[in-house]
Amino acid sequence: MLKPTGVIIVAIDHNEQAHLKLLMDDVFRAASSWERRALELELKRPGVVAWYRNPTGGTQAVAVPYGPVGGQRTVYPDVVVFRMIDGAVRVDIIDTHRPDHGDTAPKWSALAAWARRVNAGEFDIDDTLDGLGRRPRLGRVWAVINNRDDLLFVDLLEDGIGEQLGTIAETGAGV
Helix, strand or coil: CCCCCCCEEEEEECCEEEEECCCCCCCCCCCCHHHHHHHHHHHCCCCEEEEEECCCCCCCCCCEEECCCCCCEEECCCEEEEEEECCEEEEEEEEECCCCCCCHHHHHHHHHHHHHHHHCCCCCCCCCCCCCCCCCCEEEEEEEEEECCEEEEEECCCCCHHHHHHHHHHHCCCC
16 A cells, blocks of 8 residues: 655745645555556656545545536546656646546546646636645646556647547547
8 A cells, every 4th residue: 555654845946835735544545456556657757746645525626527517527536646847846637547437538538628727827726736826737637547467648638639538528439
């Protein structure tokens, strides 16, 4: 099991510090071993200073609506990873999901659209990630698929990916 080490203080600039709060006893409760493998791979990447197991609800969750108006649901990406890049905190979003589930394409399409809006400055992300201010934007937003012994990472910020997923969602085809 992977455990965070407690409160980590990351210097953002000379005048300000951000506190990345992690629960001491929190563990990543993965539904499958491949979800745990995805997190383990992320934690080995350069610059990782903390991670957060995104809950499936509540005020502390990163939550993105998807689906038609009047029938909207919510996707809660699995993990938020904090990396230090060139002296600044970058926030990565990692979501593992089975591609054969009918909600995969709509969830990932909505997540891609939301991430683009965040990176364009459309939202105050300090509403989502308390204490980090407006400086950070999302680094990576990856959908993770288990392909037998390999994990496939789909970059949801890649040009055209969100639109392709939206088309798949509209037609009802699988990912």
